[in-house]
Amino acid sequence: MRSPDVSIDRPAGPVPAASSPAARRLRPAWLVVAALLIAAVSLLAPWSLAFDPWAWLVWGRDVTRGTLDTTGGPSWKPLPVVVTTVLAAAGTAAPALWLLLARAAGLLAVVGAHRLAGRLAGPVAAWTAVAAMALSEWWLFNTALGNSEGLLVATVLWAIVAHLAGRARAALGLGVAAGLLRPEAWPFLALYAAWLWRRGAERPAVLVLALAPVPLLWLGPDVIGAGGAIGASDAARGPASDESAVHADVPALEVVLDFGRLLTPPVAVAAIAGAVVGGRVARALAAAALAWVAIVAAMAQAGYAGNPRYNVVPAAVGCVLAGVGIAAAARALGAWAVATAAAVLLFTGSTLADQLGELDDRAHRRTDLAALIADVGGARAVRACARVRTSQPMSSMVAWSVDAPMADLAAPPRAPVAVLRAPRGYDREPPAPPAPSSAAAVATVGDWRLLAACAPGRTLPAGVERPSAAR
Numbered sequence: 001m002r003s004p005d006v007s008i009d010r011p012a013g014p015v016p017a018a019s020s021p022a023a024r025r026l027r028p029a030w031l032v033v034a035a036l037l038i039a040a041v042s043l044l045a046p047w048s049l050a051f052d053p054w055a056w057l058v059w060g061r062d063v064t065r066g067t068l069d070t071t072g073g074p075s076w077k078p079l080p081v082v083v084t085t086v087l088a089a090a091g092t093a094a095p096a097l098w099l100l101l102a103r104a105a106g107l108l109a110v111v112g113a114h115r116l117a118g119r120l121a122g123p124v125a126a127w128t129a130v131a132a133m134a135l136s137e138w139w140l141f142n143t144a145l146g147n148s149e150g151l152l153v154a155t156v157l158w159a160i161v162a163h164l165a166g167r168a169r170a171a172l173g174l175g176v177a178a179g180l181l182r183p184e185a186w187p188f189l190a191l192y193a194a195w196l197w198r199r200g201a202e203r204p205a206v207l208v209l210a211l212a213p214v215p216l217l218w219l220g221p222d223v224i225g226a227g228g229a230i231g232a233s234d235a236a237r238g239p240a241s242d243e244s245a246v247h248a249d250v251p252a253l254e255v256v257l258d259f260g261r262l263l264t265p266p267v268a269v270a271a272i273a274g275a276v277v278g279g280r281v282a283r284a285l286a287a288a289a290l291a292w293v294a295i296v297a298a299m300a301q302a303g304y305a306g307n308p309r310y311n312v313v314p315a316a317v318g319c320v321l322a323g324v325g326i327a328a329a330a331r332a333l334g335a336w337a338v339a340t341a342a343a344v345l346l347f348t349g350s351t352l353a354d355q356l357g358e359l360d361d362r363a364h365r366r367t368d369l370a371a372l373i374a375d376v377g378g379a380r381a382v383r384a385c386a387r388v389r390t391s392q393p394m395s396s397m398v399a400w401s402v403d404a405p406m407a408d409l410a411a412p413p414r415a416p417v418a419v420l421r422a423p424r425g426y427d428r429e430p431p432a433p434p435a436p437s438s439a440a441a442v443a444t445v446g447d448w449r450l451l452a453a454c455a456p457g458r459t460l461p462a463g464v465e466r467p468s469a470a471r
Contacts, residue, residue, distance in 0.1 A: 031111055032104070039103035043096055046363030050145035053080070053102065054396035057094055058406055060084025068221065072395060072406040078217035079180035080148055095400065099146045106143030106150025110134060112157030113316060117323035119164060120282055121274075124330045129323035131341040132267045136319070137348050138312050141355040145362070149309055152181045153316040163192075164281070168201050172210055179214045184295045184310065186214065188288065251300035258308040259293050262315045263322075266343035271318040273325030282324050289314035289321075364468050365422060368446035369401055372420075375443050375463035376450060379403050385454040386416035391432050394422055415439065415453040418460070422447050 049057075055073040062068045063085045070076055083101065087094040113133050118126030133139050142149040159174035175192055178185040193211055196202040248254035260268055275286035292314045300306025326340050345352075373379055379402040382388060390398045392410040398420055399406040413419050413433050421432040435451040442450045443463020452460050 031108065035104040035107040035111070036100065038107055039100050042103055043100060046360065046367065047096075047099060048145065048359075048362040048366035049095055049099060049397070050142075050147050051393060051396050052077075052148070053098055053146040054095075054400050055406060056080040056084045057087070057098060058396060058399045060086075060094070061088045061400075061403075062405070064088045067405070069405055069407050070221070072392075072409060074396075076218070076221060077148060077181055078213075078221075079151075079177060082180075082217070102146040102148070102150060103143055105154045106139065109143075109150045109153035109157060109316065110139070112154055112161060113320050113323075115161050116157055116164075117320045117327075119161070120278060120320070121324040121327040125274075125320075125323035125327035127323075128270075128326040128340055129319045132270075132319035132322050132344060133316060135341060135344045135348055135352070136262070136264070136267075136315065137351045137355075138262060138309055138315065140352060141359070142309065142312070144359050147309075148181050149312045152178060152185075153312055155181070156185070156313050157316060157320070160285070168196055169206075172196065172202070172207075176210055176213060178313075180217060182310070182313070183218075184292055184299075184313070187295065188292075189214070251306050252297035255297040255300045255306045255311070256293065258306075259311045259314065262308050262311060263318045264344050264347040266340055266347070267318055267322045270322035270325035270329075270340060272321075273328065274321035274323065275325075277328045278321065278324040282321055285317050286321060289317040365447060366397065368448050368468050369397065369420070369422075372443050372445040372448045372450055372463065373401055375445065376460045381460060382418050382450075385418045385452050385458050385460050388418050388420065389413040389433055390420045391422070394420070413439075416455040416458075418442075418450065418452040418454070421449045421451065 052074045056077070059068060059070060059073065059081045060083070063081065080098075084094065084098060087097050090097055110130055110133055113129040114126040117129035138149060155174045155178040159171045159178065162168075162174060163171040172192065175185070175189045179189045189211070193202075193207050197204060197207060263271065271286070275282055293311055296306060296310045322340065373382060376382060382402050383404060388398065388402050388404050388409060389411060390409055395406050395409040398404070399409055402420075410433070413435055415436045415438045417436065417439065419433055419435040419439060421435075423432065436453055438453040439451040440453070442452050442460050444450070444465040445463075446468030450460075450463065454460060
């Protein structure tokens with residue numbers, strides 16, 4: 001069935017058309033290929049993953065073995081685990097492959113901002129949106145560490161682009177992907193499906209089949225006792241990171257303030273201007289972004305974490321609207337796009353520099369852990385010695401590295417035990433777990449130290465004490 005005609009605002013500048021329908025179909029594929037190639041090249045530099053992606057890799061591996069248990073991990077996200085289940089067949093290459101996909105998705109999010117802003121207000125808007133997103137505090141760090149924010153923003157922005165191009169079915173599919181990443185996307189997905197139904201643009205059976213994976217993959221794992229959506233809800237209402245809004249006196253207000261900081265004042269001002277002067281589509285995007293923030297605020301007030309990164313989608317839309325606002329200013333006042341980038345850097349430059357140092361530290365920590373485990377005979381030797389324990393922030397990476405479940409890795413160490421210790425990654429994280437008095441130092445590589453009191457009849461070969469394997 002033909003997708004509905006969609007009326008859009010005319011861009012301020014010319015939008016080049018593809019030379020043929022075939023070229024228009026190929027262009028998104030070439031963008032994906034280019035993003036994958038750039039992401040692959042980025043893996044030549046030292047890298048690591050954040051806590052959540054390590055956990056998704058462990059869960060994907062567990063799914064293939066029929067032993068999925070999400071206890072001890074982050075809140076459940078179906079789409080990453082679907083992907084890591086497929087990647088589990090790659091064995092030790094799975095972390096690099098996940099990071100390849102996550103970084104490519106982060107790049108496609110930037111391209112989506114360029115495409116959407118350019119469609120609304122021309123090339124100045126497009127490149128301003130790119131600068132605002134690339135210089136934000138959330139994009140580089142989360143994309144580099146393989147978090148899902150880049151993938152989430154890419155699905156949402158390209159869903160909007162597809163809708164404006166009259167490709168409703170592609171927009172629906174991308175919306176479903178977003179719904180498998182964040183629950184805040186559910187109301188928007190439901191409204192879009194209802195709109196398609198009311199317009200007669202899609203058959204009800206197709207809509208039901210398209211939407212079915214959302215409840216099935218969020219709730220299904222809980223039904224079989226693995227955590228799932230209810231477990232995800234419990235995890236999200238559990239101990240939150242220090243930067244989360246739930247710790248504030250008025251969490252909902254803190255979410256709004258965090259969103260302003262996430263945008264930065266210059267982007268926020270330009271986004272407001274873009275919503276005012278940008279026409280009907282720009283105002284609809286602004287309203288949707290504010291609605292997303294309101295959902296996060298209400299959930300934070302109800303006891304959920306309200307982490308600033310939950311609002312990266314409205315922040316990305318804000319970058320697009322900022323491009324629209326700057327394009328209008330540029331027509332009247334000259335080249336403001338560069339000035340906007342400079343203004344954003346005034347607010348994010350120091351944080352970006354700190355993040356680069358943190359990325360380097362995490363990369364070294366990953367390679368040092370791998371070197372330490374190899375020094376003592378490998379993951380099988382560590383598991384054969386005794387049950388493994390580590391600190392909660394390190395549990396997902398250790399679980400992947402020693403091929404052990406996450407569920408009890410952060411439990412108090414009691415002999416027989418093998419304790420993998422590393423210094424805290426962030427301020428106010430729990431300290432490294434204490435080792436029982438019977439545990440002896442076995443090996444040290446960089447920041448990692450292995451202390452073990454093996455089970456009777458089990459031993460670990462003595463490792464070496466050496467500096468970081470990555471330096």
